[in-house]
Amino acid sequence: MENICIGxxxxxxxxKMGIFNTSGKLVKxxxxxxxxxxxxxxxxxxxxxxxxxxxxxxxxxxxDCLGIGLGVPGPVLPSGYVEVCVNLGWKDRYPARELSQxxxxxxxxxxxxxxxxxLGEMWQGGAKGxxxxxxxxxxxxxxxxxxxxxxxxxxxHGIAGEIGHMHVINDENEYCNCGCRGCLEQIASATGIVxxxxxxxxxxxxxxxxxxxxxxxxxxxxxxxxKEGDAAALKVIKKVCRYLGIAMSHIAYxxxxxxxxxxxxxxxxxxFLLKMIENxxxxxxxxxxxxxxxxLATLGNDAGIYGGAKLVFNMASVQS
Amino acid sequence: MENICIGxxxxxxxxKMGIFNTSGKLVKxxxxxxxxxxxxxxxxxxxxxxxxxxxxxxxxxxxDCLGIGLGVPGPVLPSGYVEVCVNLGWKDRYPARELSQxxxxxxxxxxxxxxxxxLGEMWQGGAKGxxxxxxxxxxxxxxxxxxxxxxxxxxxHGIAGEIGHMHVINDENEYCNCGCRGCLEQIASATGIVxxxxxxxxxxxxxxxxxxxxxxxxxxxxxxxxKEGDAAALKVIKKVCRYLGIAMSHIAYxxxxxxxxxxxxxxxxxxFLLKMIENxxxxxxxxxxxxxxxxLATLGNDAGIYGGAKLVFNMASVQS
Numbered sequence: 166m167e168n169i170c171i172g173x174x175x176x177x178x179x180x181k182m183g184i185f186n187t188s189g190k191l192v193k194x195x196x197x198x199x200x201x202x203x204x205x206x207x208x209x210x211x212x213x214x215x216x217x218x219x220x221x222x223x224x225x226x227x228x229d230c231l232g233i234g235l236g237v238p239g240p241v242l243p244s245g246y247v248e249v250c251v252n253l254g255w256k257d258r259y260p261a262r263e264l265s266q267x268x269x270x271x272x273x274x275x276x277x278x279x280x281x282x283x284l285g286e287m288w289q290g291g292a293k294g295x296x297x298x299x300x301x302x303x304x305x306x307x308x309x310x311x312x313x314x315x316x317x318x319x320x321x322h323g324i325a326g327e328i329g330h331m332h333v334i335n336d337e338n339e340y341c342n343c344g345c346r347g348c349l350e351q352i353a354s355a356t357g358i359v360x361x362x363x364x365x366x367x368x369x370x371x372x373x374x375x376x377x378x379x380x381x382x383x384x385x386x387x388x389x390x391x392k393e394g395d396a397a398a399l400k401v402i403k404k405v406c407r408y409l410g411i412a413m414s415h416i417a418y419x420x421x422x423x424x425x426x427x428x429x430x431x432x433x434x435x436x437f438l439l440k441m442i443e444n445x446x447x448x449x450x451x452x453x454x455x456x457x458x459x460x461l462a463t464l465g466n467d468a469g470i471y472g473g474a475k476l477v478f479n480m481a482s483v484q485s
Numbered sequence: 486m487e488n489i490c491i492g493x494x495x496x497x498x499x500x501k502m503g504i505f506n507t508s509g510k511l512v513k514x515x516x517x518x519x520x521x522x523x524x525x526x527x528x529x530x531x532x533x534x535x536x537x538x539x540x541x542x543x544x545x546x547x548x549d550c551l552g553i554g555l556g557v558p559g560p561v562l563p564s565g566y567v568e569v570c571v572n573l574g575w576k577d578r579y580p581a582r583e584l585s586q587x588x589x590x591x592x593x594x595x596x597x598x599x600x601x602x603x604l605g606e607m608w609q610g611g612a613k614g615x616x617x618x619x620x621x622x623x624x625x626x627x628x629x630x631x632x633x634x635x636x637x638x639x640x641x642h643g644i645a646g647e648i649g650h651m652h653v654i655n656d657e658n659e660y661c662n663c664g665c666r667g668c669l670e671q672i673a674s675a676t677g678i679v680x681x682x683x684x685x686x687x688x689x690x691x692x693x694x695x696x697x698x699x700x701x702x703x704x705x706x707x708x709x710x711x712k713e714g715d716a717a718a719l720k721v722i723k724k725v726c727r728y729l730g731i732a733m734s735h736i737a738y739x740x741x742x743x744x745x746x747x748x749x750x751x752x753x754x755x756x757f758l759l760k761m762i763e764n765x766x767x768x769x770x771x772x773x774x775x776x777x778x779x780x781l782a783t784l785g786n787d788a789g790i791y792g793g794a795k796l797v798f799n800m801a802s803v804q805s
Contacts, residue, residue, distance in 0.1 A: 240772075240773065297640070297641055299739075311739055311740060313633050313638055313740075314636075316634075318633055318739075318740050318741075319741075320617070320737075320740060320741025320742075321617055321741055321742060321743045321775075321777065322737075322741055322773045322775040322776060322777070323741070323773055323775075324737060324738060324741045324770070324772050324773045325738075325739065325740055325741035326738075326739070327738050327772055328738050328739065330738055330770075330772050331734070331735050331738050332731055332734055332735075332769045335655050343771050343772045344771035345768070345769060345770075345771050411652055412735075414651070414652055415651050415652075415732075415735035415736075415739065416735075416739050417640075417642075417644060418644060418645075418646075418647050418648050418650055418651050419631055419638075419645065419646070419648065419735065419736050419739040419740060420631060420633075420638045420640060420645050420739060420740060421638075421639075421640025421641055421642055421643070421644045421645035421646075421647075422640075422641060423641045448665070449652045449665060450644070450650075450665075451663050451664035451665050452560075452644050452647055452650050452663045453560065453642045453643055453644045455641075455642040455643075456642060457641070457642070
């Protein structure tokens, strides 16, 4: 049989899995529910059983598999240690070692899910062909992953790529989940966009298409109205893009990537959003005329399984 | 003869050079003036002559030398191309290729001087023993270098590690040399400290030890007075450290290094300054209790030649 590898993305609701061949083609994709009982104690053994079952179904053996790349929704230390994973209820776990032991000692790589998604977008997604890539995920929160020279910048304390918590707003009075005030996530996440829109609408009585949604405004409503030229919505989105541009300038002055990949639900606003982000970025980086590209993520929810597979190919130094 | 390599740091006034053995010991150190005539056209050939002369004096040949690592005071693109180097007047140069050709094709590595200094501090300086290191140089300007996994994060557009130009101040009205307003360098450089001190003294009539210096305040005066508890000086230095802390939090949320190394003239204020920087940093990073160390640079002006030598060992994959 040809060699394969497996990418696995553990989320709070489902565990996504994919078998890839060495050309980077997704051969088989499936998912199982994340069993949260007893602090998600059985997730790793559920994965092990499911992997064996599907490999068998697909007429593969563990020996055909070069390894597994595993993404978890929390900080991972260089040793593979997961001190806490809030979404799963895990404490003091070594998930990769556990999975490896259950699967005859197969190599298992581990990483934070956002970092691994960045690797996926670099390998087969929006940043294909580039080596220095930063993924920014604009969803319920703001996440990110940093790839330098084709490899994840893991960081030493589990916070590399946590760009949602960059302090960019000086006059924010509410607290972020992390305990600070003024984090990027407080303005540039879907939640942040909605909150800012409500603030803008409450501040005066300017007419706005957004007012018809009353208390039930979504981030998509704000983006849609901004596209239609609604002044209040545009004000919100410009502020969002300003702070995204500032955060990206910080990243550029640190690692100066080839490309920023914008993903997550908010990125569905597409080129409209990219253009505004680029305009704002340029206001804060005048040292170099050449600048990173800004592109949309293309793998969606599959970025994590692609990245997990690529993690294995990086480990195995297999041509891909 | 034992193998050696050479680190070279091209500055606006002098070119520093050093011969190192494979154990990382500095065997011979010397300098020549930087000839600025005709847009510093002869600097590379001056270096080539001087290297040959000193190697001969020290009874080495070019064949004993594994290579040369060259630091230049400006942005370097991945191809080794230097589009502009303002301090030297260079335009459109490939300095490493030029030097290599003059020295029988010996391998020559090239990098931005601040990045190479960071590599030096990682190898034999304040960050010895660590692999993920960020150097912050507080001098006339604010420079920096980022090392990931023992190697320089070069960046793709020549601005990696240019942390002096991170936008951190929102209410700055004057422009930075880069064309933006609110850069870290505008407050945390020696120049920035003096300017801020003058602003604080002008703002009211509070008594301060600084007033005796009148218009001739230096950054050292401000730091010395702050150490003695002078309220005005402390106000300035706290603000400096606040913005340094914020910039370091941006860096941590991007690459999460083992250690920050603080160098440059301003860092002579020592532990007093480090403590204040660490206090401010902690206000902006609450996501992880574990945090990077903050240490002082120890190689001073020799960081560049150490880093140049290490660049060669990285190229040559020689044990060091």
